[in-house]
Amino acid sequence: xxxxTPTDAVRDIPEATVARLPVYLRALTALADQGITxxxxxxxxxxxxxxxxxxxxxxxxLGSYGTRGVGYDVDYLRYQIAREIGVTQDWPVVIVxxxxxxxxxxxxxxxxxxxxxxxxxLDADPALHEQQVAGxxxxxxxxxxxxxxxxxxxxxxxxxxxxxxxxVADRMVAAGISSILNFxxxxxxxxxxxxxxxxxxxxxxxxxxxxxxxxxxxxPV
Amino acid sequence: xxxxTPTDAVRDIPEATVARLPVYLRALTALADQGITxxxxxxxxxxxxxxxxxxxxxxxxLGSYGTRGVGYDVDYLRYQIAREIGVTQDWPVVIVxxxxxxxxxxxxxxxxxxxxxxxxxLDADPALHEQQVAGxxxxxxxxxxxxxxxxxxxxxxxxxxxxxxxxVADRMVAAGISSILNFxxxxxxxxxxxxxxxxxxxxxxxxxxxxxxxxxxxxPV
DNA sequence: TGCGTTTTGTTCTCACGTTCACAAACTCCT
DNA sequence: AGGAGTTTGTGAACGTGAGAACAAAACGCA
Ligand SMILES: NC(=O)c1ccc[n+]([C@@H]2O[C@H](COP(=O)([O-])OP(=O)(O)OC[C@H]3O[C@@H](n4cnc5c(N)ncnc54)[C@H](O)[C@@H]3O)[C@@H](O)[C@H]2O)c1
Ligand SMILES: NC(=O)c1ccc[n+]([C@@H]2O[C@H](COP(=O)([O-])OP(=O)(O)OC[C@H]3O[C@@H](n4cnc5c(N)ncnc54)[C@H](O)[C@@H]3O)[C@@H](O)[C@H]2O)c1
Numbered sequence: 159x160x161x162x163t164p165t166d167a168v169r170d171i172p173e174a175t176v177a178r179l180p181v182y183l184r185a186l187t188a189l190a191d192q193g194i195t196x197x198x199x200x201x202x203x204x205x206x207x208x209x210x211x212x213x214x215x216x217x218x219x220l221g222s223y224g225t226r227g228v229g230y231d232v233d234y235l236r237y238q239i240a241r242e243i244g245v246t247q248d249w250p251v252v253i254v255x256x257x258x259x260x261x262x263x264x265x266x267x268x269x270x271x272x273x274x275x276x277x278x279x280l281d282a283d284p285a286l287h288e289q290q291v292a293g294x295x296x297x298x299x300x301x302x303x304x305x306x307x308x309x310x311x312x313x314x315x316x317x318x319x320x321x322x323x324x325x326v327a328d329r330m331v332a333a334g335i336s337s338i339l340n341f342x343x344x345x346x347x348x349x350x351x352x353x354x355x356x357x358x359x360x361x362x363x364x365x366x367x368x369x370x371x372x373x374x375x376x377x378p379v
Numbered sequence: 380x381x382x383x384t385p386t387d388a389v390r391d392i393p394e395a396t397v398a399r400l401p402v403y404l405r406a407l408t409a410l411a412d413q414g415i416t417x418x419x420x421x422x423x424x425x426x427x428x429x430x431x432x433x434x435x436x437x438x439x440x441l442g443s444y445g446t447r448g449v450g451y452d453v454d455y456l457r458y459q460i461a462r463e464i465g466v467t468q469d470w471p472v473v474i475v476x477x478x479x480x481x482x483x484x485x486x487x488x489x490x491x492x493x494x495x496x497x498x499x500x501l502d503a504d505p506a507l508h509e510q511q512v513a514g515x516x517x518x519x520x521x522x523x524x525x526x527x528x529x530x531x532x533x534x535x536x537x538x539x540x541x542x543x544x545x546x547v548a549d550r551m552v553a554a555g556i557s558s559i560l561n562f563x564x565x566x567x568x569x570x571x572x573x574x575x576x577x578x579x580x581x582x583x584x585x586x587x588x589x590x591x592x593x594x595x596x597x598x599p600v
Numbered sequence: 601t602g603c604g605t606t607t608t609g610t611t612c613t614c615a616c617g618t619t620c621a622c623a624a625a626c627t628c629c630t
Numbered sequence: 631a632g633g634a635g636t637t638t639g640t641g642a643a644c645g646t647g648a649g650a651a652c653a654a655a656a657c658g659c660a
Contacts, residue, residue, distance in 0.1 A: 174647060180585040184564060198607065207566040211649055218609055226608040227656040243585050244592030251584070258486040262479040263580070268564060272581040273588060312591050313584065336594060337587040339580075343405060343489060345428040353590050355583045359484070359560075360493040362576045363472070363534065364401040364464050366558040367494060368392075369574050370533050371465030373557060395617060419637065432619055439639055447638040448626035601660100608655075618645075625638075630631100 171242075175216045179239050180272075181206045182213070186236040198229040245273025250309045252335075254326050255318030256281040256296050259341055263317060264292040277309045282322075299326075306333040313337045320344040327354075392463070396437045400460050402427045403434070407457040419450040466494025471530045473556075475547050476539030477502040477517050480562055484538060485513040498530045503543075520550075527554040534558045541565040548575075 185205035189197055199217075203210035217223065217230075223238050224230045240246050251274050253263055264279055279291055282299045289296050297305070305311065314335040316326050323342035330338060331352055340346055340356045348354055392400075406426035410418055420438075424431035438444065438451075444459050445451045461467050472495050474484055485500055500512055503520045510517050518526070526532065535556040537547050544563035551559060552573055561567055561577045569575055 172646070176586055176589050177582070179589070180579075180582040181566070183585070184581075185566070200607085205566070207568070209649065211651090212647090214607090214609065215648085222609070224608055225656065226654070227606045227658095229607070242589070244588045245585055249584075249588050249591070258483040262483040265479045266580065268581045269584075272585065274581075274584055312595075313587055337591050339583050339587060345402070345406070345426070347428070351594070353587055355587055357578055357580065357583060358401075359487065359578065360405075360489045360495075361398070361401040362560050362578060363470075363490075363495055364404070364466060364493065365397055366534055366560060366574055366576055367465045367470050368397050368400070368463070370470070370558045373572070374533075393617070420639095421637085430619070432621090433617090435637090435639060436618085443639070445638055446626065447624070448628090448636045450637065603659090604657105605659105606655100606657080608653105610651100610653085612649105612651085614648085614650100616645105616647075618643100620641105620643080622640090623638105624640100625636100627634105627636080629634085 171219045175219055176243075178206070178208065178212075178216055179243055181208075182216070183236060183239045183243065183245075186232055186239070190232050190236065195232050196229050197232055199224070202230065240273070243273075248273055248275040249313055250275050250277040250311045251313045251315060252276075252278045252280060252302070252305060252311050253315045253317060254280045254299060254302070254330070255316060255322075255342075256286055256291055257317065257319075259317040261291055263315060263341075264294060274313070277311060278305045280305075282318075299329075302329055303333045306330075306335060311335060313339070315339045315341070316346075317341045392440045396440055397464075399427070399429065399433075399437055400464055402429070403437070404457060404460045404464065404466075407453055407460070411453050411457065416453055417450050418453055420445070423451065461494070464494075469494055469496040470534055471496050471498040471532045472534045472536060473497075473499045473501060473523070473526060473532050474536045474538060475501045475520060475523070475551070476537060476543075476563075477507055477512055478538065478540075480538040482512055484536060484562075485515060495534070498532060499526045501526075503539075520547075523550055524554045527551075527556060532556060534560070536560045536562070537567075538562045 185202055189205060199210045199214045203213040220238055220242050223235050253260055253276060256279050269276055279294050279296045280299045280302055281296050286296045287298055312335060314330045316323050316338060318326050320342045323340060323344050324346060327338055327346045327348060331348055336351060337353045340354055343358055343360055346354050406423055410426060420431045420435045424434040441459055441463050444456050474481055474497060477500050490497055500515050500517045501520045501523055502517050507517045508519055533556060535551040537544050537559060539547050541563045544561060544565050545567060548559055548567045548569060552569055558574045561575055564579055564581055567575050
């Protein structure tokens with residue numbers, strides 16, 4: 159049964175808050191690295207670049223982990239946020255498409271340190287197979303199903319050309335992956351229950367360009 | 380009231396809409412590549428992966444570019460959106476930090492095709508200088524000011540390690556750059572009038588992990 | 601203990617964003 | 631020309647998010 163008992167009350171954290179929790183987590187790690195053990199919402203908000211009222215409200219969705227008049231214990235709060243996000247253990251991840259971007263991603267040190275573990279690099283190009291990238295052997299794309307099964311992989315990263323992205327996504331979903339991070343500049347269609355997030359350089363630049371154009375308009379040189 | 384006087388000409392487009400315009404632009408380009416010359420809001424919404432009412436409302440902020448009972452002329456609408464975003468001409472861009480990620484970015488073909496032109500690759504490491512990446516010579520970071528001045532650069536991309544990102548941003552702002560795309564996992568502080576957008580792999584993965592954890596919770600194997 | 605200080609957790613209000621639903625406007629066909 | 635069919639553009643309802651403000655809770659100190 160998927161019935162949620164009142165005691166089991168899975169709190170509903172707003173999406174906007176979920177998107178900020180990783181930022182808080184990183185800010186807390188930075189504070190901890192500086193040897194700071196306690197911080198106020200004001201301190202943490204500054205480090206995370208947000209309004210302190212917003213920060214407190216965000217944290218209140220997780221529970222009451224602060225002490226009035228004192229602030230938050232850095233390590234304790236860090237653990238609570240990590241637990242809420244689900245990165246107290248490492249998530250296995252596969253990367254498909256080991257071209258320019260795939261190489262960079264494979265070498266990205268932030269995976270391991272932030273709750274993820276690259277279990278396989280896959281590419282359709284036979285010329286890449288057996289080659290090592292970041293200490294991991296590149297394997298044929300057709301090994302996807304086996305790798306997902308053996309490692310219980312839930313998260314896949316797509317860094318293939320746009321024309322191939324939908325096919326790769328379909329194969330990922332069929333293999334059992336239910337969360338996809340897509341770097342290809344294309345809209346993926348996936349069945350319900352599968353989450354897709356995209357990272358799109360061109361879109362980000364175009365948003366900047368829009369605002370840049372407006373600045374130039376209102377403020378002649 | 381709704382009269383557009385020349386002074387009042389700059390309408391206020393909601394930020395959420397601005398973020399979707401590039402998606403529509405890409406969807407329209409895809410349709411045009413398929414030889415499609417006219418499309419309904421339903422068609423375009425499907426291609427862009429959004430609700431058709433939302434699409435129509437978004438487009439209504441730009442003006443009335445459709446024809447009732449018919450739909451939108453693909454090329455005409457494409458031009459209107461490109462003009463609104465400001466990508467009818469190319470924006471000069473500098474990339475700072477030519478490591479793993481910087482190499483990938485330099486090789487990214489989407490810059491040129493989507494309204495941007497990489498005018499310089501900069502890095503602090505002398506070992507990289509004079510080397511060519513994607514046909515462009517890597518130059519010393521200290522050339523930044525000169526390059527920004529000579530090419531009228533408004534947009535900078537940061538792909539240096541996190542600890543160096545704030546310094547690079549400060550130098551960029553001092554040099555006259557007013558829009559920054561930051562790939563380093565750190566919060567940048569910049570003066571008012573400077574726009575910063577971030578691309579953060581770890582955050583995206585952690586958001587996926589959060590939802591993935593919930594799926595596992597509610598739905599036992 | 602009691603008082604002043606600090607800082608959290610929460611409530612309230614306003615702004616922004618999404619979606620529905622439909623009149624207006626256009627085409628096509630007879 | 632007129633009616634049937636189609637699709638846009640937008641007003642209105644609803645939902646989500648941001649930020650100000652403040653009561654409640656903890657601490658320190660006399
Ligand atoms: N390079 C960048 O900085 C950058 C930035 C933003 C977005 N992107 C996007 O990321 C994607 C990858 O970019 P890139 O520069 O690495 O391209 P690339 O051509 O260098 O690499 C693509 C890789 O995918 C592999 N591939 C192709 N089809 C495949 C399939 N069906 N299954 C498995 N592997 C397959 C190719 O063999 C190749 O190794 C593209 O969609 C690009 O638009 C790249
Ligand atoms: N590799 C990835 O896929 C990836 C993904 C997400 C985020 N990032 C982030 O992007 C950034 C770059 O990642 P990377 O893997 O390319 O790192 P990298 O170490 O390979 O490259 C960094 C480059 O920046 C240069 N640099 C350092 N300090 C500089 C300075 N002050 N001025 C100019 N240049 C300077 C270095 O010489 C080096 O060439 C990091 O912050 C990383 O966290 C990388």
